[in-house]
Amino acid sequence: MRTSALGLLAATAALAIAASTAHAADLPGRYSPAPAYNALPVFTWTGFYAGLNAGYGWNVGDSRYYDPAFRNGKRSGGFVGGVQAGYNYQFGMFVGGLETDLQYAAVGNKGASYGTTYYPGDSDGFFGTIRARAGVAVDRALVYGTGGFAYGDIGGNRGYDTLLGYHSGDEINWGWTLGGGVEYAITNNFTAKVEGLYVDLDTKDNYTLGGRVNVDRDAEFGVLRAGVNYKFN
Template identity: 30%
Template sequence: MFKKSLISVLLMTTPAISADMVHETQYEPAPQYEAEVQPIRWTGLRLGIHAGITHTSADANLGDTAGDLINLDVYNGLFPDLISADNNSFAGGIDAGYDYQIGNVVLGVAGDLTFSNIDVTNTFARVDPNPNPPFTGVNTNTAYMTKVDYLATARLRMGYAFDRTMIYGTAGVATAEVENRFDLEIPELAYTSPNWAEKNRLTGLVLGIGVEHQITDNWRFSLELQHVDLGDVTVNAVDPTNFPGQEINYTFDNKLMLARFGLAYAF
């Protein structure tokens, strides 16, 4: 009798226990896992290309003069004290660099080679009021030329990164092949000046600011503004054959601005 009662109780309670187990199994929430967020990485090597616009005024300042005729010409306004004109030219090239990230601060080195078509010629023309022949009423035409074939820089840069965007400053050394020329022409006297020019590889300073954005983990887009100062060059103008004892010189101010955009691949 006892065995029958025990079996009956077990049979009656088993379905209820099984139902509770099934209910708990069906509605028990699955464990949640948070995805690991990868930090934005700025450390590494980058190689890129860039293109932009150079701006220069190609300033030429009157310097020393010698000789009665030249001094009279300067007094009569045949040679300007200062001549300049705004000029914009296309530029493009290649660049490379390496960055190292410390928190949000990014330190790096950068170098680039830019090819340009800077070829600026400022002209000045006056009629000579000298009352003494053969100069009376003749045209005195002068030209002041600045030409830059290429520009290379080696720079340090320091930036602050906001996630995928970095604002930075840069400074370093710039070098370029620069030609400065001064020409004089007097058509009525069939006179053309000798080769009054200086062509040098100049070295100066470069300062700049920029912003760089990571399009993807590897591709970066940048905008940068550079100010380059390659120093002054003085061109001496003497012609001992046609105008002995006469001398004039001009000092050329070789400064330029470069606004450029770049595309780089980071490794």
């Protein structure tokens, strides 16, 4: 009798433990599941872009005696502004690309001079560049150098010069440019930059005797400008 009672008690206890274990398995866990991880998109400089810029240009040449654009006593600097467009390609931390821009430039009077006589022209001009860019990206900041081909109608293009002859109209001159800058991605699409350029345009051959006299009439000027770009995805 006692043996039967003990067996019944043991069986009851086993059933209770099994039921308790099953119930515990149905209860929610004490720890929440690990949250899903959504990685933020990594910014890249790769892509096409276009934008606007504005700044200041000034004479940096040392042969201005016969140069009408930056002669002493005349305006030697002024507003520069325009548009730019280009393409970047990023590989690792390095960025390479091409950029072209077209600028209005009021950097000097376009006329002619000889000795103390000045034959004024107008102060409006333009220039453009086609440049390679190469730099290093640190997160959203890009530090780069740039250089390439330049063209424009800036100085030494109008009026009468008693030494070099007569030239009656505007002409596009050719040259080169070199510079650098810093650009920062404010968002994935908008960037802002500060850039400096040195531009050298050969203007001496615009005059009848320019090649024979070999007077250096290059329009040499610096440009400091700020700009914004929209980067296309």
